[in-house]
Amino acid sequence: MINSSLKQLSTALAAKQVSSVELTQAYLDRIDALNPHINAYITLDPAKSLAQAQAADAKIAAGEAQPLTGIPLAQKDIFCANGWRTTCGSKMLETFIAPYDAHVISQFDAVGAVNLGKTNMDEFAMGSSNETSYFGGVKNPWDTTRVPGGSSGGSAAAVAARLCAAATGTDTGGSIRQPASLCGFTGLKPTYGLVSRFGMIAFASSLDQAGPMAKSAEDCAMMLNVMAGFDSRDSTSVQREKEDYTRGLAAMQADKPLQGLRIGLPKEYFADGLNAEVAKVIETAIAQYQALGAQIVEISLPNNNLSIPVYYVLAPAEASSNLSRYDGVRYGHRAADYTDLLDMYMKSRAEGFGAEVKRRILIGTYVLSAGYYDAYYLKAQQIRRLIAQDFTEAFKHCDVIMGPAAPSTAFKVGEKTNDPVAMYLEDLYTIAVNLAGLPGMSIPAGFVHTTEGKALPVGLQIIGNYFDEARMLNVGHAYQQVTDWHTRMPEGI
Amino acid sequence: MQWEVVIGLETHVQLQTKSKQFSGASTTYGAAPNTQACEVSIALPGVLPVLNKQAVDCAIKFGLAIDADIPPISVFSRKNYFYPDLPKGYQISQFELPVVGKGTVTILVPASKNTEAYEKVINITRAHLEEDAGKSVHGAVEGMSGIDLNRAGTPLLEIVTEPDMRSAAEAVAYAKKLHELVQWIGICDGNMQEGSFRCDVNVSVRPKGTEKFGTRREIKNLNSFKFMLQAIEYETQWQIETLEDGGTIQQATVLFNPDTGETRAMRSKEEANDYRYFPDPDLLPLAVTAADKARVMADMPMLPQALQAQFVRDYALSSYDANALTSSKAIADYFIATVQAGAEPKQAANWVMGAVSAKLNAEEKSILDSPLSATQLAALLKRISDGTISNNAAKQVFEAMWAGEGEVDAIIDAKGLKQVSDTGAIAAIIDGVLAANPAMVAEFKAGKEKAFNALVGQCMKASQGKANPAQVNELLKQKLSA
Known part of the structure; x- marks a missing residue:
């Protein structure tokens, strides 16, 4: 049952082959057994989860079930959930109990999904390995000496180790797609504005976007159906008609279901910096796409190499301001002893934030300060527009863009913690997508075997045009109909 | 040496909206602390601002009333600084692109010992939307400071002038005119005690006849016209004396102490914050279309300047009289009602601006509380023009009517003031x-x-x-x- 698709679970629940309480308890038991080795969850509250499961069973019994009713999901600890401790991976919010629901949480509540718990993450979503979490690093279920990627590392490990049916994540520079690649599952970052940010703790507001993390494209489509939609509480939420992202997934039975699809391969994604074995996996996957009828178009994203420097100006600038509210005055960590107001601010923030968060607050404060603003922030905004234009130009010649989601497979715990720039390069293929506001997704495309005999997953990234999620999910689904990478799960955790 | 003072004003006008600038929390004054602080007001993790359209309409209304440029796009920015009553650690304001651009306000400076009354055009640089901070409360809890976030997020329109004023009297005349205008168009309740209308005054001095501005000091948070006059006069004198004694003026923010009548520096420029303004990524640029302007315009009362022109044209009043009679909507309404009740316009103007205003000033009353109605005043004026009483006798009758002794004819009879015309x-x-x-x-x-x-x-x-x-x-x- 734990390796079932959402559709299978939904059917089983509807047919009363299993109750939501049983299913939830099964996952809770598995979490009990495995989470100590993985550290995927920060907060569990079985009583709350089971109460939700009970309510879901009642809903099913009353014939009011929807596709995700009763299905146990893991929620990244960046989403405020009423009554749940919501830490964002930080000591600053170690004791913060959210008094309200994020839009994403209330959407899942409304359909009767079960919240299994809050998953671990890099502190305030700042990191690519989950090692900046105040609650300890998350281990990659495929090799527990390695990182799961970040920042949605807890959700990633939970999906990979089958500690939930599916999970939510957020992606500011690759935080859904890179861990999806490193942990071997399907993760989608939607178009900026498709999923409301209300109640999602802000890192970099113009880049943050919530999305599903699940086993397959089909599961992601079912999740996105619940998550997407206009919300008047988020001014950047886009007002457009709701679509059914599962439409057309089942219809794909033809011999060449992707006949006519033009796949753009950016030459910059296959240049220096890409691990050779990862490149091989990606090339094989693309050959598979050709076999499905797609045609290959070589494209260029000439400004891609600027995406990391641009990101590390803009994201910290926004973060430095977004994180100002954690001042020890109203909630969150406050230093025990202080002499005056300034001392309280300084000690509370010095104690409450970890090193990476402090580094980014410093960078952000610097680039926004008088005399530097034009040279850094304004310049970065200009280049951001150029990066977006690169994609606009590219999509004149192709329907989707493909490439690796991460430059390498999962790296060892501690390997990059002392080299922030090496860590930042993890997002070389994902960040430009956030800067442009486009949707991007990573699907399992194969494995690279280590000398220690471990199989490490590799993700294929699929980038679509604005609001083209339905097509991307179709493209992912077609591949998953003829491959089984997405059904593989780690053993012997 | 002859000195000249140069004054510019920044006025924070609290907009009359039901809810806050970026959330649905109520803006009612005087509620128990923190009872009007929703999750957005207290800046919980994850909350987002949503712009109050009513506040935008208020800003557009003001822009139209001062004949200002209203650009198609304006931008909200974050002004970053730490303070306990600023829950987000930044204030959402407008920086480079404000909602209202350049406009003008024509003021009426009253006569003084040395000068005749005159009109002057004050240039408005800009007006922008922003949110108010909360309030620190000292002394409510022994040894601690409290924070009340009821006011946090209340919508404000900050109106900035060019440094066009050359005396404390001009500055006060401008402030009064603005105060009346924002009430006239219904965007502010004008309550200065409750902080709905607060002025920051930039003051500098320079040798008369020179072009270059002196270094300015900013007097913060003046909430009465009387204090404003005192503060500017004191500050001007202090700057002149400092310069004449060979000193220099340092740019600074100063506070006025009503008890001593003095201004004192609170922080110097060196200590000033670097606010690190940048466009707020949580809010889209604000678009104002021609249709928006037309919609707001349809809801606009006749503006003082239009009414003024009408008085000059229809009643043959002087521009000065017309300006004075439109200094507030209540005065204009009273005057119009007097004329409509049959009074001759010029005579009505003289009495409204003369005897009635003097009485109201002496008793510190608004014309809305005048014991003499417009109809009663018209009846009195009729007895002058039909020769029943002389102008002198009319003054006695006026006093009696004001004191509530009865209607005009009864008082004339009782006092035996009827003119002998036989x-x-x-x-x-x-x-x-x-x-x-x-x-x-x-x-x-x-x-x-x-x-x-x-x-x-x-x-x-x-x-x-x-x-x-x-x-x-x-x-x-x-x-x-x-």
Whole structure:
């Protein structure tokens, strides 16, 4: 049952082959057994989860079930959930109990999904390995000496180790797609504005976007159906008609279901910096796409190499301001002893934030300060527009863009913690997508075997045009109909 | 050396909206601390701002009222600084692109000992939308400071002038005009005690005749016109004395102490914050279309300047009188009601700006609380123009009516103030006066014009002030030349 698709679970629940309480308890038991080795969850509250499961069973019994009713999901600890401790991976919010629901949480509540718990993450979503979490690093279920990627590392490990049916994540520079690649599952970052940010703790507001993390494209489509939609509480939420992202997934039975699809391969994604074995996996996957009828178009994203420097100006600038509210005055960590107001601010923030968060607050404060603003922030905004234009130009010649989601497979715990720039390069293929506001997704495309005999997953990234999620999910689904990478799960955790 | 003061104002106008600038929390004044602080007001993790459209309409209304540029796009920015009553650690404001651009306000500076009253055009640089901070409360809890976030997020329109004012009187005249205007168009309740209208005044001095501005100091948070006048006068004198003593002025923010009547520096420029403004990524640029402007315009009352033009055109009033009568909507309404009740416009204008205003000022009353209604004033003026009472007698009747002693005719009767207009009776009085004052008559006949006035005076005295002076004049002239 734990390796079932959402559709299978939904059917089983509807047919009363299993109750939501049983299913939830099964996952809770598995979490009990495995989470100590993985550290995927920060907060569990079985009583709350089971109460939700009970309510879901009642809903099913009353014939009011929807596709995700009763299905146990893991929620990244960046989403405020009423009554749940919501830490964002930080000591600053170690004791913060959210008094309200994020839009994403209330959407899942409304359909009767079960919240299994809050998953671990890099502190305030700042990191690519989950090692900046105040609650300890998350281990990659495929090799527990390695990182799961970040920042949605807890959700990633939970999906990979089958500690939930599916999970939510957020992606500011690759935080859904890179861990999806490193942990071997399907993760989608939607178009900026498709999923409301209300109640999602802000890192970099113009880049943050919530999305599903699940086993397959089909599961992601079912999740996105619940998550997407206009919300008047988020001014950047886009007002457009709701679509059914599962439409057309089942219809794909033809011999060449992707006949006519033009796949753009950016030459910059296959240049220096890409691990050779990862490149091989990606090339094989693309050959598979050709076999499905797609045609290959070589494209260029000439400004891609600027995406990391641009990101590390803009994201910290926004973060430095977004994180100002954690001042020890109203909630969150406050230093025990202080002499005056300034001392309280300084000690509370010095104690409450970890090193990476402090580094980014410093960078952000610097680039926004008088005399530097034009040279850094304004310049970065200009280049951001150029990066977006690169994609606009590219999509004149192709329907989707493909490439690796991460430059390498999962790296060892501690390997990059002392080299922030090496860590930042993890997002070389994902960040430009956030800067442009486009949707991007990573699907399992194969494995690279280590000398220690471990199989490490590799993700294929699929980038679509604005609001083209339905097509991307179709493209992912077609591949998953003829491959089984997405059904593989780690053993012997 | 002759000095000249240069003054510019920044006014924070609290907009009359039901809810806050970026959330649905109520803006009602005086509620128990933190009872009007929703999750957005207290800046919980994950909350987002949503712009209040009513506040935008207020800003557009103001822009239209001062004939300003209203650009199609404006941008909200974050002003970053730490303070306990600023929950997000930044204030959402507008920086580079404000909602309202350049406009003008015409002020009326009242006459003083040395100058006649005059009109002056003050240029408005910009007006932008922003949110208010909360309040620190000291002393409510022993040894601790409290934070009340009810006010946090209240919508404000900050209106900034060019440094166009050259005296404290001009600055106060501008502030009063603005105060009336924002109430006139219904965007602010004008309550200065509750902080709905607060002024920051930038003051500098320079040798008269020079172009270059002196270094300015900013007097913060003046919430009465009286204090504003005192503060500017004190500050101006202090700057002049400092410069004349060979000192220099440091740019600074100063506070006015109403108890001592002095201004004192609170922080210097060196200590000033670097606010690290940048466009707020949580809010889209604000678009204002021609349709928005038309919609707001349709809801606009007739503006003071239009009413002024109408007074000049229809009532043949001077521009000065028309300006004074449109200094507030209530005064304009009172004046119009007086005229509509049958009073002659010029006469009504003189009485409204004269006797009525003087009484209201002396009693510190608004015209809305005037014990004399416009209809009653019109009735009184009618008795002057129809010759029933003299102007002098009218003043007595006015006082009595103000004191609530009754209606105009009853008071005239009771006080016996009716003018004597009976030719026979007046002729008899004149005859008596001429017989009793042969010396004066002789003087007049010898060519002394003054003697005529003295004889008129005697006649009026003899009639106990009741004789119609015009008739006395005429009859006396006839009799003396006979």
